[in-house]
Amino acid sequence: MSQPATALADRIVSSLYRRAEELATASVTRRARGRDMTRIIDNLLTSRLTGFPIMLLTLGAILWVTVVGANYPSQVIGSVLFAVEDWLTSVFTTLGWPDWLHGVLVLGMYRTLAWVVSVMLPPMAIFLPCFTLLEDLGYLPRVAFNLDAIFKAAGACGKQSLTMSMGFGCNAAGIIACRIIDSPRERLIAVLTNNFIVCNGRFPTLIAVSAILVNQLTRDSLGASGAGAFASLIVVGVVLVGIVMTLAVSWVLSRTLLRGAPTFVALELPPFRRPQVGRVLVHSMLDRTIFVLLRAMTVAAPAGALVWVLGNTMVGGQDIVSHLAGILGPAGRFMGLDGFIVGAFILGLPANEIVLPILMMSYLTAGKMIKLDGLDALSGTLVAHGWTSLTALCYMLFSLLHWPCATTLLTVWKETNSRRWTLLAAIIPTAVAVIVCIVVAQGARLLGLE
């Protein structure tokens, strides 16, 4: 901006301010106020000493409620839906319909949908309302305040912690939220790193897999409540790895591709407001949870059918899924995963919600059949296909760090209007995921930990 324009702007703006001040002075009276609770609470929430522990405790508490609370409904929904599958199968048998039709519709589509609903619905229905309540209360700006200095140190904008928080709901929403960042440089950093925040399409997966990891590590020695707490600790750990990665990649970007000094931002701490509980519950259940679930289901149904077809089409004495898994196998195992897992992540590009169901489908169609009843079947199937605690850990890390889903990539493209940045938004996380998984897997094997 040229100098004279700035000087003129200053004079114009100060005329406006002077008038606003006159009007406010004439119409506002302030009584002496009593004890200001907001200030006391704010001091606790944003102090150096207590701010971070409270943040971690809050995150841990929400995740714990989600892990523990989702377990039972998941079992119930799972057993109901899989009972329906048995019923459907008997209907198909009675009517004498061909096997392939039963395979595509019931074993492919319906079963994948059943996995998506039973694994995804309960955690989402608990996590999203909790998160929205915090948002309504006014906690997010305090989080932003706490993290401001850290983001500045990483060369990014303090408001990035707000867009990051929106990413917990959905990365695409988080990326649109990046419009609140003024500087294009800082905005791009926020857009490119939003994917490292676990979205609610990945939360349920992480929760399910963390339960398996806990089971592997402790062999039921903790009891149900202990296992729940441990599982939520692991998920908190994964979320923190994501935040650290956000900062690390922001730091690297602000020193390489997107060089520049962080700009100053004014952050407003609004007063706490009692959340509109009824509204939040209705809104986050109907509008967000059901919306996200429906979106996942529309992608999952055809994907499930496709996987069944691939898993039952024999080419050279082997089905196509096993062929693909064989090709991807060596690379997968080098990262602590296997060929089926890598394949599921690739097929899961449309939506993160369907990665785990697709993986289950590929294991089940290509390998051993296991009686499915609820979530126990999930861990049973995975362990039967050679999952160790290292596999579970690498799976979680890869899920956390890998490329964004198609919707998110599309949003990046719309927001940046550039194919190059969209490509980078896919390449950077993928590279990070591959490197981290290789380091973890090879490190663990070197130390003989697997």
Add this chain to the structure above:
Amino acid sequence: MGPDGPRDRRRRPTVRQASAFPLVALAGNPNTGKSTLFNALTGLNQHTGNWPGKTVLMAHGVTRHRSRSYTIVDLPGTYSLLASSAEERVASDFLCLKPPDVTVVVADAGCLERNLNLALQVMEVTDRAVLCVNLVDEARQRGIELDLRVLAAGLGIPVVATVARKGRGLLELMDAVAGICDGSIVTSPKRVAYEPDIEEALARLERQLERGLPPGAAARWLAIRALCGDPAPAGTAAAPRALTPPVRPASAAPGFGKGLTP
């Protein structure tokens, strides 16, 4: 996720119907309760949350008041119409290019002064404005009392107190909106007088700008924007080049200039 959850579509009028209704825009500083007010008026479920900057996309809805319909637009929060961030410019461009039938400036009663700054700017854009002083319950708890009559007299536009969360004051607000729409309320905004040399420059620029603008556009405010060095809104051949040097970040990377601005 878009503003329209799957449930809302049924009761929503078609675009053609909705565009026939008077257009009412909600403008205001971030986190003053615009989206809450929007939801209360339209019955829609626009996402709300207690943090500044939450609304980045405009949402449209329809409200009925005394058997007439109005289209309501929820604008992203902005501290100033002279702002530079992408989401703030949405509000500014929207108001300047085709001022709505009525613009409701939603203000936080708790920090009126800062909010009035925006109200004064909106009054530069349009005569047809209402000041909605929201969150008056919260302000009262903090010991802040407002004299709305003094405020209305000082601004020259209707001033209404509301608590949008509880639906208080919405009738009065819509009465004021309806009054401006049907001409029963005529506002006489008391505009800010800038220093004489600035006023003179503005008058000259305004005349120059009017030629390149769609009818009804706020030439005076666009002139102020140009004087302040703000780029012209997208889609106008308006602002003279000399006054608006293109603002490019020093760190421009490849593919960068193509625009992050939506």
